[in-house]
Amino acid sequence: MEKRKSGTETRVRITSKIGILLNQILQNINQAINESTPTPHLKLIMYSAHDITIVSLQRAMNVYGSIIPPYASCHIFEVYQEDDESFTLDMYFRNRSDSEAYLLTLPSCTKHCPLQDFIRITRDLISDNRDEECKLSSGSVRKEVILGVALSVGIVLFLLLIFLCCWWNHKTHHHRVPSSSDEMP
Known part of the structure; x- marks a missing residue:
């Protein structure tokens, strides 16, 4: 209601x-x-x-x-x-x-x-x-701007963290696949 x-x-x-x-x-x-x-x-x-x-x-x-x-x-x-x-x-x-x-x-x-x-x-x-x-009051506009900026920065940092984790994982676990039987141990 x-x-x-x-x-x-x-x-x-x-x-x-x-x-x-x-x-x-x-x-x-x-x-x-x-x-x-x-x-x-x-x-x-x-x-x-x-x-x-x-x-x-x-x-x-x-x-x-x-x-x-x-x-x-x-x-x-x-x-x-x-x-x-x-x-x-x-x-x-x-x-x-x-x-x-x-x-x-x-x-x-x-x-x-x-x-x-x-x-x-x-x-x-x-x-x-x-x-x-x-018109919105200046206090509510200020809160909305701060909240918007903080949320945007948080999303960018989260995406950057995911990218770095993927990059690090790829770098440390990247192994060359043998191309012939001569290269196999």
Whole structure:
């Protein structure tokens, strides 16, 4: 049975797995709806991913349906501008090519989730400082380097010892085999 992880460990695990992707998706959505952005407005962005990435994304957002996505599944984010000029986001999941995508509703949100609510709800999934969260402490890095060097030196010395033993054995037990009956005692 797996030991339950602390909240911090779980957050680091989730943000390291999916936070980068979700952050990029939100940046692209922001770029698409921001009229002052100098780049062209994006109408469609497609990401290609393995099934485990889709599962991780859906689990992080608490919309996973417990079935591993089959080949060519897709998770869809659709952004709409409402009549009042606000933006909403709908998520869909299509796991079969012969059926329509079905709506995924983020917990604590509605079908047409206001974009600001979506950003607020998913904010904890995005790392504030990915490099700092993924960094090992200098003490553990030092231990790992010392252990690696010691293990490497030990292996090299062991192989050298085997080589020397074989060489010594060959040198001391090497006898010339007589090539004719005249050379035999």
